Amino acid sequence: GQNIDQPTEMTATEGAIVQINCTYQTSGFNGLFWYQQHAGEAPTFLSYNVLDGLEEKGRFSSFLSRSKGYSYLLLKELQMKDSASYLCAVRGNAGNNRKLIWGLGTSLAVNP
Amino acid sequence: DAGITQSPRYKITETGRQVTLMCHQTWSHSYMFWYRQDLGHGLRLIYYSAAADITDKGEVPDGYVVSRSKTENFPLTLESATRSQTSVYFCASSESSGANVLTFGAGSRLTVL
Numbered sequence: 001g002q003n004i005d006q007p008t009e010m011t012a013t014e015g016a017i018v019q020i021n022c023t024y025q026t027s028g029f030n031g032l033f034w035y036q037q038h039a040g041e042a043p044t045f046l047s048y049n050v051l052d053g054l055e056e057k058g059r060f061s062s063f064l065s066r067s068k069g070y071s072y073l074l075l076k077e078l079q080m081k082d083s084a085s086y087l088c089a090v091r092g093n094a095g096n097n098r099k100l101i102w103g104l105g106t107s108l109a110v111n112p
Numbered sequence: 113d114a115g116i117t118q119s120p121r122y123k124i125t126e127t128g129r130q131v132t133l134m135c136h137q138t139w140s141h142s143y144m145f146w147y148r149q150d151l152g153h154g155l156r157l158i159y160y161s162a163a164a165d166i167t168d169k170g171e172v173p174d175g176y177v178v179s180r181s182k183t184e185n186f187p188l189t190l191e192s193a194t195r196s197q198t199s200v201y202f203c204a205s206s207e208s209s210g211a212n213v214l215t216f217g218a219g220s221r222l223t224v225l
Contacts, residue, residue, distance in 0.1 A: 031211060042202055042216035043155070050211070087155070091212075099170065100214070104154040 002026045004103035006088050011109045012078055020073045020106045022088035034062050034073045035087040037105065043087055047073070075108075083110045115139075118203050118217035126225050131190045133220045135203030141215075142208035144186040146170075146178065148199040149219075155202070161186055162208075193224045 004024045012018040024032070031050040035043035049055055049064035049071060061074040075082055085105040092101060116137040125131050135144065146158040157170030159178040167178050175197060177189045186205075190197055203217040 033211075033213070035214075042218050043214075045213045045215070048211045048213065089155075099157060099160065102155040104152070 002092060002101050004088055004090060004101055006086075006103040006106045008104070009107045009109070011111060012075075014078055014080060014110055014112050016078050017074065017076050018078060018108065020075070020086050020088075020108065022071045022073070022103060024069050024071070024088070024090045024101070024103075026069075026090050026092040026101055028093035029066055030091040030093070032062075032064055032071050033089040033091075033100065034060075034071075035089065037085045037087060039084070046086075078110050080110050080112065083108060116203060116205055116215055116217040118201075118220050120220060121218065122221050124223045124225065125193050127194060128192050131193050131222065133188045133190075133201055133203075133222070135186045135188070135217055137184055137186075137203075137205045137215075139205065139207075139215075140183055141205035142183075143206045143212070144180065145204040145206075145214065146176070146186070146188045147202045147204065148172065148197075149202060150199050158188065158201075190222075193222075195224050198222060198224045 006022045034046040036046050037043040047062035054063045059076045064071045085107045087105045088103040089100040119134045145160040147155045149155050156172050158176050161167045161180045164183045180186050201220045204214040206212045206214050
């Protein structure tokens, strides 16, 4: 079957670095997404990886290894506002009309 | 205002009643989606649409009906609401090219008593 695994909860300290892992098993691969969702709000797009390697965008970076079915989201210089749920999502086969397979999300708590 | 808007934001209804959640986007995105989000299940796709008059089922379509007569609107109807349909519903849209990043509406919190 198709599955995405990510840790349920993580805690970190303000100013630190945290890495949120995501492993996936899907029928085909056409891109991996990370979204941020604050409590009571809608998910918002953070990053997209379709080729192996690291994509950096300010304090946030995302890494992909297609051969290992693995990605991580790296958050640097953590701020209190980074406390949120981080959702990993994978687009499988090219013919699946843009449907995504979603992980359950990692709830990150940033402590002072 | 530009963007994707959902209405109502909050709705309380009773079992058996019909409810329609509205979704409107101003980008002329081809694709539109309806998700529900529940604790322990994450985001689950209910229905999606690739263009006006083209809709298809997602993972959990039972009990829901959609239509898309205009590109910008994608209403979701619960024909006879059940308690199990108590959830937060998100509408999203995406372009038909590139990374197809989803942009979500603010959500509609529905409670079925």
